Amino acid sequence: MSIDAQNEGRKGLLLVSPTFAYAILLLAAPLILVILFSFWTQDYLDLDTTPTLANYKEAWTAPLYRELMLRSLRISVLVTTVTVLSAFPVAYYVSFRVKERKALWLFLITAPFWTSYLLRVFLWKVILGYNGVFNSALLWAGIIDEPLQFILYNVNAVVITLAHAWAPFAILPIFVALEKIDRSLLEAAEDLGDGPVRRFFRITLPLAIPGVMAATLIVLIPTVGDFITPRLVGGTEGLMISNMIQVQFGKANNAPLGAALAVSSMFIVGGLSLLIFLASRRVGRVAED
């Protein structure tokens, strides 16, 4: 038995080794190198590899970086909240109300995601702009007298665009969690006298928490790293930390500082994700009791 298990273990490792080697060499090694980099110094064209905390000191204390970091965090949390809250009813609708065409609905929800990301962001600029689709429609309908200006080149535009970009990533995990709910539990709650609202909050929502959590993390983590949306629709007050990381690796030619900013933002997002994970586990456990 144990020889069999050993044999199986060896075969499995051998089979996974090409993919694992690729991930070690081209993912793990570069990530470790970024961390090393963040302790080095850029000296014009050369790198000074004496370890120093100067980059982190600058990243955490310089008002510009601190402001960008806090703003990125604020925008990401806002985007995630809006995306998940707006996605939940859609996931609920497809899981509980759609009877026969679930696959079609899921395909329709994911299809826009496969069109060029750059162009989707750009088209939101067209929709939200001064002469944009939204303003022209409101003007035409006589709801407003002159174009609204508070919807483009600010945080609102970033939130709308990203809520759109990440919609399928929020809907699908919630949908999967809702699909797993044993429908007889809902009937039982009803038989025991729970109204629809009570039933939703006591059965459906607690059981959907794993899906909501997955959606939250899937949207939150990449949002912090996006720099296209802030650049195209965010204006100056919508710029985020990733734009600064990009500048440090590009024009500013200070890769070590860029690395320190990248590591710091990953650290913050990682910590936040862990908090969300633990909190949702706790909510889940309370619901089980």
Added chain:
Amino acid sequence: MAKRFKKLSWLQAYASVYMVFLYAPVVLLPIFAFNDSTVIAFPLSGFTTDWFASLRDNSALKSAVSNSLIVAITAAMISTILGAFAARAGVRYRFPAKRGIMGLILLPLVLPEIIIAVALLVMLMRLGLSLSLWTVIVGHVLVCVPFSMAVLNSAFSGLDQSLEEASFDLGETAWGTFRRVTFPLILPGVISSLLITFTISLDEFIIAFFLTGTDVTLPVYIWSQLRFPAKLPGVMALGTLLLLLTISLLVIAEFFRRRTAQRRGLDASTTEGLI
């Protein structure tokens, strides 16, 4: 009963509005691609196909398209092969540190692309390698492998092991068994994985932006065009063509994925493979 009907219609109304929100940008793309004006705004002025015609003799665009095709085809093949190894190992065997190994391979799913891009860039700088299409391919493979694994996991877990055992018993070698038994059975999954990873690579911008050298890929080319208002209608036409291409590829991929699912008698409507 009346109350229930009202609740249903509320949810339905919300879902419909949400779908309008999802499709608003996608619908605008072809509208502006056929609009006879250099300004991307309403009201529309007239119908034209000039923007599509202008794409035909644009040499920068042509080289961007061919670069993107080279990158996407290579990345799709490499990531499908690597995804197949990992999926097969994960479905079939228990081995030490399985969770850790799989976790590392799937890590790009939860890592912002800018981090992957920056990490690879730093390593290339350190090694003194110059940027080329190959560096873009390396990054794209990292992002594509988890998706390939998701598709191939279901193909491999639907595989009946006794078929392979029968083939061994009848004297086939390991390679012969793979070629004549295993591969034909997982073929729909392989095709679906190739199409999905091809599509992801074709559209990927952030990694390509950091790791591209003088040969730009299509999204990087589009990014450079977005700065020039006069170029925008052409970009809309290009986007429309890309939209048609990706949607048809995905419909084909979905078809093959469902065939894999049907072979193992599963409900094809689950989201397996899509996330």
